[in-house]
Amino acid sequence: MIRTENIWKYFEDDKPVLRNVSLHFEQGKTNLIIGRSGSGKTVLMKCLVGLLEADKGRIFYDDRDFSAMGFKARKVIRKEMGMLFQGAALFDSMTVEDNITFPLNMFTRMSRTEKKKRVDFCLDRVNLGAVHGLLPSELSGGMKKRVAIARAISIKPKYLFCDEPNSGLDPPTAILIDKLISEITHDFNITTVVNTHDMNSVMEIGDTVAFIHKGDLWWTGSKDDVLHTCNKQLNEFVYATELMRTIQNQTQEGE
Amino acid sequence: MKLFYHIGRYFVLLWLILQKPEKTSIYRRQVIAEMDYLGLDSLGIVAIVSVFMGAVVTIQTAFNTDHPLLPAYAIGFATRQAIILEFSPTVISLILAGKVGSRVASEIGTMRVTEQIDALEVMGVNAASYLILPKVIASVIINPALVIISMFLGISGGYMAAALTDVVPLSNFTYGILFEFSQFDILYALVKTIIFAIIIASVSGYFGFYTRGGALQVGHSSTKAVVFSSIYIILFNLILTQILLA
Numbered sequence: 175m176i177r178t179e180n181i182w183k184y185f186e187d188d189k190p191v192l193r194n195v196s197l198h199f200e201q202g203k204t205n206l207i208i209g210r211s212g213s214g215k216t217v218l219m220k221c222l223v224g225l226l227e228a229d230k231g232r233i234f235y236d237d238r239d240f241s242a243m244g245f246k247a248r249k250v251i252r253k254e255m256g257m258l259f260q261g262a263a264l265f266d267s268m269t270v271e272d273n274i275t276f277p278l279n280m281f282t283r284m285s286r287t288e289k290k291k292r293v294d295f296c297l298d299r300v301n302l303g304a305v306h307g308l309l310p311s312e313l314s315g316g317m318k319k320r321v322a323i324a325r326a327i328s329i330k331p332k333y334l335f336c337d338e339p340n341s342g343l344d345p346p347t348a349i350l351i352d353k354l355i356s357e358i359t360h361d362f363n364i365t366t367v368v369n370t371h372d373m374n375s376v377m378e379i380g381d382t383v384a385f386i387h388k389g390d391l392w393w394t395g396s397k398d399d400v401l402h403t404c405n406k407q408l409n410e411f412v413y414a415t416e417l418m419r420t421i422q423n424q425t426q427e428g429e
Numbered sequence: 430m431k432l433f434y435h436i437g438r439y440f441v442l443l444w445l446i447l448q449k450p451e452k453t454s455i456y457r458r459q460v461i462a463e464m465d466y467l468g469l470d471s472l473g474i475v476a477i478v479s480v481f482m483g484a485v486v487t488i489q490t491a492f493n494t495d496h497p498l499l500p501a502y503a504i505g506f507a508t509r510q511a512i513i514l515e516f517s518p519t520v521i522s523l524i525l526a527g528k529v530g531s532r533v534a535s536e537i538g539t540m541r542v543t544e545q546i547d548a549l550e551v552m553g554v555n556a557a558s559y560l561i562l563p564k565v566i567a568s569v570i571i572n573p574a575l576v577i578i579s580m581f582l583g584i585s586g587g588y589m590a591a592a593l594t595d596v597v598p599l600s601n602f603t604y605g606i607l608f609e610f611s612q613f614d615i616l617y618a619l620v621k622t623i624i625f626a627i628i629i630a631s632v633s634g635y636f637g638f639y640t641r642g643g644a645l646q647v648g649h650s651s652t653k654a655v656v657f658s659s660i661y662i663i664l665f666n667l668i669l670t671q672i673l674l675a
């Protein structure tokens with residue numbers, strides 16, 4: 175479980191990018207943060223993991239006050255985190271196998287065979303076969319994302335962060351990645367936070383949904399509530415595409 | 430103002446670099462890999478430059494000290510002193526600043542702009558230390574070795590020039606090379622080299638680590654790494670020469 179209390183983040187003095195965001199991300203659920211491009215999703219996620227410092231507010235990981243911690247204390251929590259970056263951020267000079275073993279080498283005392291088994295397990299879990307020896311530049315975009323997920327889960331994280339896991343992927347692959355994240359979350363009882371602006375993802379995997387608009391938290395709820403909200407900004411977001419509008423009209427006619 | 434900002438941030442980075450490593454075995458492996466990249470790779474250029482500079486220094490000294498009052502062995506002596514005291518430690522370090530500095534800054538800079546450094550930090554790895562410390566240690570080990578090789582090859586180059594031309598009689602030259610040899614000179618050269626090695630690896634690491642932007646800025650960082658490591662080498666050369674030889 176992750177909780178934020180009144181997070182504010184400024185890059186310029188009078189224009190906060192995040193305004194008083196208080197959120198609750200539940201364990202064993204995929205918690206979605208949705209919002210338009212530039213609304214502050216990535217900044218919020220970076221504040222959560224400590225890549226950016228929030229200017230005001232507090233962040234709790236299972237009641238451990240992350241925001242008050244120093245470098246050393248944070249390291250303990252960081253070892254429980256996995257993160258999937260928007261651009262995958264694989265170590266490009268290392269093979270797929272070395273990428274996945276990296277956290278294991280760094281933080282565990284596993285034997286060679288144990289590590290090998292873990293790599294195979296993680297790759298299998300993300301439906302990738304024999305790609306061990308390939309370099310990231312030799313993978314397709316979707317494969318990179320999957321390897322990045324495999325790396326993120328290799329040390330069995332308690333918290334998983336995914337920044338737009340399916341951006342730049344074709345719809346079936348996007349859904350595949352979404353499903354993968356959702357399954358991993360439920361299988362391993364992880365607290366997962368996912369940034370997205372894709373309504374497909376919301377409907378597929380959104381256990382809880384938080385809507386951010388221009389740095390303000392406008393709405394929280396479940397994916398079923400998303401379709402029936404009277405929040406104007408959220409409605410505009412949800413029904414931005416022709417497809418969603420058609421669905422909306424059909425359901426209204428049916429009622 | 431900008432200068433103080435950079436100096437302050439440089440020392441913060443140094444402090445981060447010197448934190449206790451997560452796992453020494455991984456660092457050890459990194460150091461060996463870096464020694465290979467940073468050192469052995471530079472052996473060729475160091476060798477070529479040293480031999481030719483040694484030869485040129487000998488010929489120049491011979492032409493410019495052609496005076497009846499100066500003994501002929503002075504040429505060998507001057508060549509040796511120039512190579513050991515200044516040429517090998519300083520010029521070779523400057524060459525390494527160009528070769529190694531740009532490589533270190535662009536490698537780390539690329540990792541920064543592709544979020545690989547963020548990925549390391551989220552995992553709980555001290556990225557500054559993981560990326561820069563092995564390079565500093567490898568440079569501190571390998572650069573003195575390169576400089577010693579350079580001294581040897583430089584003097585050999587001078588010897589070849591003396592043997593192949595008639596600017597100075599060979600026996601006089603050899604006498605000059607061995608004349609009043611002091612081990613302190615070598616020590617002095619190595620102390621300078623070690624400090625230059627730390628400057629090259631850490632300054633280049635600094636510019637790479639704080640790169641912001643994309644491919645263009647990575648290029649800028651690597652240029653800045655070379656320019657500033659060279660400037661600091663020359664600056665510290667002056668200071669150290671004053672302190673150590675005074």
Ligand SMILES: Nc1ncnc2c1ncn2[C@@H]1O[C@H](COP(=O)(O)OP(=O)(O)OP(=O)(O)O)[C@@H](O)[C@H]1O
Nearest residue numbers: 185191209210211212213214215216217218338371
């Ligand atoms: N390092 C930074 N310095 C200054 N401003 C920043 C920085 N990072 C983000 N911003 C600003 O913060 C705002 C929110 O950016 P953010 O990246 O969080 O958007 P986002 O919701 O993730 O958008 P997208 O869906 O396109 O990824 C933007 O206006 C952006 O310009």
Ligand SMILES: [Mg+2]
Nearest residue numbers: 215216260338
């Ligand atoms: Mg974003």
